[in-house]
Amino acid sequence: MRRLLIALAVLMFAGPALADDRPLNTLVADYEAYALADDPITAGGEGDRAALSRLPDVTPAADAGRAKALKAFQVRLAGIAAAGLSEEAALNRAFLAWTLDRQVQSLAFDEARMPFNSDGGFHSTLGYLAATTPIRSSADAHAWIDRLNAIPAYYAANIANARRGVKTGFTQPRSTNDQVLARAQEMVAAPVEADVLLTPFRDLPPTIPAAEQAALRAQATAIVRDKVRPAQRDFVTFLERDYLPASRKSLAARSLPDGERYYSWLVADHTTTTMTPDEIHAAGLTEVARIRAEMDGVIAQTGFKGDFKAFLAMLRTDPRFYATSREDLLEKASRIAKRIDDKLPAWFATLPRLTYGVRPVPADIEANYTTGRYFSGSPAQGVAGGYMVNTSKLDQRPLYELPALTLHEAVPGHHLQIALAQELQGVPAFRRNAGVTAFTEGWGLYAEKLGGEMGVYQDPYERFGRLSYEMWRACRLVADTGIHWKGWSLDEARACFTDNTALSPLNIEVELARYVSWPGQALAYKVGEMKIVQLRTKAQARLGDRFDIRRFHDAVLLAGPLPLDLLETRINLWVKTEQSR
Numbered sequence: 001m002r003r004l005l006i007a008l009a010v011l012m013f014a015g016p017a018l019a020d021d022r023p024l025n026t027l028v029a030d031y032e033a034y035a036l037a038d039d040p041i042t043a044g045g046e047g048d049r050a051a052l053s054r055l056p057d058v059t060p061a062a063d064a065g066r067a068k069a070l071k072a073f074q075v076r077l078a079g080i081a082a083a084g085l086s087e088e089a090a091l092n093r094a095f096l097a098w099t100l101d102r103q104v105q106s107l108a109f110d111e112a113r114m115p116f117n118s119d120g121g122f123h124s125t126l127g128y129l130a131a132t133t134p135i136r137s138s139a140d141a142h143a144w145i146d147r148l149n150a151i152p153a154y155y156a157a158n159i160a161n162a163r164r165g166v167k168t169g170f171t172q173p174r175s176t177n178d179q180v181l182a183r184a185q186e187m188v189a190a191p192v193e194a195d196v197l198l199t200p201f202r203d204l205p206p207t208i209p210a211a212e213q214a215a216l217r218a219q220a221t222a223i224v225r226d227k228v229r230p231a232q233r234d235f236v237t238f239l240e241r242d243y244l245p246a247s248r249k250s251l252a253a254r255s256l257p258d259g260e261r262y263y264s265w266l267v268a269d270h271t272t273t274t275m276t277p278d279e280i281h282a283a284g285l286t287e288v289a290r291i292r293a294e295m296d297g298v299i300a301q302t303g304f305k306g307d308f309k310a311f312l313a314m315l316r317t318d319p320r321f322y323a324t325s326r327e328d329l330l331e332k333a334s335r336i337a338k339r340i341d342d343k344l345p346a347w348f349a350t351l352p353r354l355t356y357g358v359r360p361v362p363a364d365i366e367a368n369y370t371t372g373r374y375f376s377g378s379p380a381q382g383v384a385g386g387y388m389v390n391t392s393k394l395d396q397r398p399l400y401e402l403p404a405l406t407l408h409e410a411v412p413g414h415h416l417q418i419a420l421a422q423e424l425q426g427v428p429a430f431r432r433n434a435g436v437t438a439f440t441e442g443w444g445l446y447a448e449k450l451g452g453e454m455g456v457y458q459d460p461y462e463r464f465g466r467l468s469y470e471m472w473r474a475c476r477l478v479a480d481t482g483i484h485w486k487g488w489s490l491d492e493a494r495a496c497f498t499d500n501t502a503l504s505p506l507n508i509e510v511e512l513a514r515y516v517s518w519p520g521q522a523l524a525y526k527v528g529e530m531k532i533v534q535l536r537t538k539a540q541a542r543l544g545d546r547f548d549i550r551r552f553h554d555a556v557l558l559a560g561p562l563p564l565d566l567l568e569t570r571i572n573l574w575v576k577t578e579q580s581r
Contacts, residue, residue: 021089023080028092028428031073035430038066041129042433047380049139053146055154058112058122058161067107074100088426091559091566095431098563102269109262113165115158117517118176118510122158123184123235124365126151127196131362132375134383135200138208141216144200148223151197155231159238166246169257174247175490176517179368181239186364188232192225196364253484253519263484266520271527272438272563277485280523284477287526291471292500298467301460315502321398321461326360326391332399333389334358336406336456343454344411349550350558352419356385356410366392370514371507372405374414379422385415396504400465403456404448408469412553413447414440421560436561437521442528443556445473449533468502473529475500476515476522484519531564532556535571542575551578 036043036051043051077097085093115122135141165171172180187195201220204213248255253263267277275283296308304311315321323329337358344351354377361369375386387410390397407413417440421432448466457463475496482488490512497508515522535556540547555574562570 020084021086024085024089024093027073027076027080028096028430031096032429034069034073045376045378045381046429046433049143052133052140052143053150055147055150058115058154058157060112060161060164063107063110063112067104070100070104070107074104091570092428092431094566095434095562098272098566099430099434105265105269109258109265110164110168110170112161113168113170114172115161116180117172118179118368118513119370119518120365121180122154123187123232126154127362127364128375130197130199132378132383132386133200134381136205136207136382138212138216141201141204141208145216145220145223148197148220148228151228152231155235159235162238162243166242169246169248171243171246171248172517173249173251174244175251175513177239177244177247179513181236181244183365183368184232184236184239188229188236190364192221192229195224195228196362197224197228250487251483251490251516252487254487263519267481267523270437270520270524272436272524272565273527275527277481280477280527281481281485283530284474284481284526287474287530288471288478288496288500291467291474295464295467295471295500298460298464302464312502315398315400315461315464316504321400323394323397323399326394329391329394329397329399329402330358330360330389333387333402333406336403337387337410340407340411340451340454340456343456344416347450347454347549347553348412348416349554350420352416352423354379354385354415354419354423356387356415356419358410359386359388361388361390361392363392366390368510368513370510371397371401372409374409374418376418376422377415379419385410385419387415393506396506398465398502398504400461401469401502402465403451403458403462404466404469407447407451407456408444411447412450413444416447417443417557417561420557424558424560427560431560434561436563437524438528438531438564439561439567440528441525442530442532442564445470445525445529446532449529465502471501472497472503472511473522473526476511477526479512480515480520480522483515490516528564531567535568539571539575539578543578546578546581548578 036046036048038056040048040051040054040056073096077093077100080093082090082093116124120128129147130144133140133144135144162171171177198217198220201213201217204216208216252259253266254260256262264277267280268274271280299308299311302311304314306314323332337356356377359375360366361373369390371390373388375388377383377385387406389405409415421427424432448469451457452463452466457466478496479488479493483490483493493512493515494508497503497511501508503511511522536552539552552571552574555571556567559570
């Protein structure tokens with residue numbers, strides 16, 4: 001990879017005069033056609049009408065075919081020399097090499113054997129899909145009915161994959177499986193007419209005649225009742241009889257078969273770095289100490305006389321810091337979102353056309369869901385982005401954290417970054433849609449920090465809330481590696497959060513469950529943010545008065561999400577370009 005980056009850096013300054021990008025462009029087009037054909041959910045979001053009728057094929061045969069196809073693309077890519085490519089093609093080549101490598105390795109570990117975690121899985125993905133699928137015509141309605149008909153086979157394939165996990169000892173721990181079972185039981189127990197899978201039919205357009213609307217709703221309801229519910233019951237039975245008894249005994253991913261190599265790969269994959277688990281653990285401890293000192297300084301600004309623990313107790317119990325109703329919380333989140341919108345042009349030269357809404361987390365998943373989340377929109381389908389706010393258990397949703405949450409999930413965090421990527425022209429879809437967690441979540445955490453410069457935080461309590469959120473991500477570095485690499489108990493991992501953050505007890509437990517069941521993912525946030533901050537600091541030092549924050553943000557965002565080494569190469573080249581202006 002390092003040799004590839006050096007070649008990329010040379011090519012970006014070599015000029016396009018002698019560039020012949022045609023072989024690579026053909027390969028990229030072939031790969032994108034393959035990837036979209038293989039992923040009907042992404043293809044449907046990109047405007048492929050036929051894909052809206054299908055669900056992914058997750059069978060072992062399909063995975064074997066994927067491995068064969070991806071390795072063939074790797075062979076073709078190796079045959080295209082980096083020398084002679086234009087700047088954009090060189091970036092495409094480097095990114096495609098990284099993409100193919102991570103996909104091949106994921107298939108080699110057979111991650112399909114673990115198709116769910118405490119945060120969700122194949123069963124909850126269907127609910128998200130239902131909530132973000134608009135029906136504007138009869139064709140749209142019939143496409144969703146086709147997807148409903150495909151759900152039983154989709155359930156069966158995922159259950160078969162999990163059964164293979166049971167046979168090979170590649171399972172989730174009991175604490176995770178209890179939560180998955182509880183949600184699966186709730187799905188089965190809910191009235192069919194209220195099933196989230198029927199959401200697309202609840203607001204049909206007037207262009208569909210009333211009689212046809214009634215027939216479509218009746219057909220969809222019958223499918224959920226007669227086909228989907230039996231599949232959901234089969235999932236519950238499988239969990240109860242087969243999966244729970246086979247739960248892995250240890251929380252640590254390192255305890256899985258080939259677990260040491262697997263967790264090391266997860267760390268590299270999610271952070272897009274070569275950092276070891278021990279190095280990340282040490283970095284987390286350093287960040288915890290730094291942030292804690294800043295938090296103590298903010299507490300002093302409030303005039304509070306007690307110690308850190310007493311301050312946290314005050315924050316968790318004082319009613320002024322909590323919304324009085326679900327609607328009150330949504331209104332406060334919306335007000336903060338518009339306050340941030342008002343400041344964006346001063347900090348960003350390029351803003352997305354796609355808008356976003358402030359919405360409640362769906363009631364069927366809110367109980368074990370995080371405080372907030374972003375649901376991607378679709379310019380092709382006319383769907384706005386969604387800043388999702390969990391409006392349950394209001395005594396666990398402090399208002400002093402709401403500005404940081406909004407900055408992260410809405411703007412200038414996930415919505416701004418993802419919508420800009422969706423709207424990029426001349427950038428291949430495989431880059432626009434790439435799931436580079438270290439970039440996307442690193443950007444979200446950077447957005448929280450940027451909010452301080454933008455003047456979003458209005459008092460010391462909101463600034464403390466921001467620091468508490470940053471501490472939360474620093475503790476993730478400590479807890480995730482502690483659990484999965486060092487063999488920590490939940491009590492050991494919990495201590496970092498209870499001793500150093502203002503997170504509510506509920507949020508801490510939801511987060512710990514997530515780290516246990518989704519190893520490595522939580523590391524991406526702080527690692528990505530630290531890299532973006534480091535690159536900005538270096539750029540400011542080198543450019544001095546010529547540094548333009550709006551242009552820097554364009555440089556970070558307008559190539560789409562990038563692995564951190566490619567982002568560093570891009571920013572270094574941008575600095576050289578700025579120096580020559």
